[in-house]
Amino acid sequence: MAYKAEYIWIDGTEPTARLRSKTKIMADGADLPIWGFDGSSTNQAPGDKSDCVLRPVFSCPDPLRGGPHKLVMCDVLYTDMTPHVTNMRAKLVPIAEKFAGQESLFGIEQEYNFFQDGRPFGFPAGGYPAPQGFYYCGIGADEVFGREIVEAHMDACLEAGLGLSGINAEVMPGQWEFQVGPLGPLEVSDQLWLARWLLYRIAEDFGIAVTITAKPVSGDWNGAGAHTNFSTNAMREGYDPIITACEALGKKISEHIEGYGDGIEHRLTGEHETAPFSEYSYGVSDRGASVRIPWQVEKDQKGYIEDRRPNANMDPYVVTRLIVDTCCSALA
Ligand code: ADP
Ligand code: MN
Ligand code: MN
Ligand code: MN
Numbered sequence: 001m002a003y004k005a006e007y008i009w010i011d012g013t014e015p016t017a018r019l020r021s022k023t024k025i026m027a028d029g030a031d032l033p034i035w036g037f038d039g040s041s042t043n044q045a046p047g048d049k050s051d052c053v054l055r056p057v058f059s060c061p062d063p064l065r066g067g068p069h070k071l072v073m074c075d076v077l078y079t080d081m082t083p084h085v086t087n088m089r090a091k092l093v094p095i096a097e098k099f100a101g102q103e104s105l106f107g108i109e110q111e112y113n114f115f116q117d118g119r120p121f122g123f124p125a126g127g128y129p130a131p132q133g134f135y136y137c138g139i140g141a142d143e144v145f146g147r148e149i150v151e152a153h154m155d156a157c158l159e160a161g162l163g164l165s166g167i168n169a170e171v172m173p174g175q176w177e178f179q180v181g182p183l184g185p186l187e188v189s190d191q192l193w194l195a196r197w198l199l200y201r202i203a204e205d206f207g208i209a210v211t212i213t214a215k216p217v218s219g220d221w222n223g224a225g226a227h228t229n230f231s232t233n234a235m236r237e238g239y240d241p242i243i244t245a246c247e248a249l250g251k252k253i254s255e256h257i258e259g260y261g262d263g264i265e266h267r268l269t270g271e272h273e274t275a276p277f278s279e280y281s282y283g284v285s286d287r288g289a290s291v292r293i294p295w296q297v298e299k300d301q302k303g304y305i306e307d308r309r310p311n312a313n314m315d316p317y318v319v320t321r322l323i324v325d326t327c328c329s330a331l332a
Contacts (some may be wrong), residue, residue, distance in 0.1 A: 003068035012043035012086045015262040016313045032056040053077040058190040063159035088317035096185045099328035106188040107181030107229040111312045113216045114146045114174040115209045122173030136171040145174040162191045171222045189316035214311035215266040223267035224312035231304035239301040246282040248330035253280045259318045261311025
């Protein structure tokens with residue numbers, strides 16, 4: 001039977017790129033070829049030179065269409081087969097290869113918000129709900145908004161074979177999180193983008209929009225982050241490398257902040273479980289630090305660190321590249 005391949009890619013929208021996708025009908029059993037699209041409609045090419053190339057980099061079963069159908073994560077090339085300027089994956093590949101011997105692993109906590117009728121899902125029309133306090137990991141119809149979507153998304157990710165490690169309700173109404181990993185830098189990034197696509201697509205059927213904007217509601221409401229947990233083989237075996245990694249991150253503060261997502265200064269204010277974006281700190285169990293060493297890691301004297309700074313709207317190809325480059329250089 002012919003099958004449907006959903007080709008998914010990252011566009012050129014600034015300052016935060018968006019996902020695009022379209023369907024290719026494939027002959028029974030046929031391999032996934034490169035394909036093309038109109039880059040002038042995605043901020044990736046001028047109208048008179050509009051052709052861009054889609055190159056499959058990761059594919060999995062399509063849990064929504066079922067059967068032989070596939071989801072196909074792609075990166076974007078020019079017609080001469082060189083990476084497009086918006087192709088951040090191509091910039092990660094050489095760094096991932098250079099430090100492959102250190103066996104980096106990432107677990108990314110993707111936070112996001114549901115919106116309906118232009119307001120956060122769970123917010124009453126023309127007003128505000130009860131303040132934060134009971135929504136995080138909450139239970140009950142007065143505290144939980146959108147669980148059906150979250151459950152459908154979790155099932156879809158598992159059926160697709162993605163390395164999901166959990167979900168939880170977050171601190172504002174209609175705010176949730178899923179975690180992908182631990183996986184290598186390219187794997188975690190490909191799979192996070194695909195998991196985002198599945199989330200947008202599933203929520204669409206419920207008439208709900210998803211946003212990964214870093215500060216979706218101003219005022220006394222938490223922003224949305226993408227805490228990035230990281231380890232190398234040495235960090236998984238001893239504590240000195242944990243400290244080395246924390247110290248190394250403190251030597252490249254602005255380079256990291258610039259790559260951690262648009263609007264980060266509105267989220268990393270020093271309030272709402274964040275450290276100010278302009279300062280760097282690390283500490284055991286400290287959710288007010290830039291980088292947290294989980295208590296278990298100090299106890300075991302080995303494990304991983306959590307960079308709490310990346311925004312929900314970050315590009316994982318950029319964030320994992322920065323962390324691998326900074327930490328693995330220091331650990332080499
Ligand atoms: P939090 O307490 O910050 O909410 P979570 O349970 O949401 O923590 O996320 C922790 C993440 O850390 C998970 O994605 C998990 O896969 C990841 N993780 C666990 N061990 C490692 C490791 N050794 N290296 C990298 N990531 C790891
Ligand atoms: Mn978490
Ligand atoms: Mn969280
Ligand atoms: Mn966290």
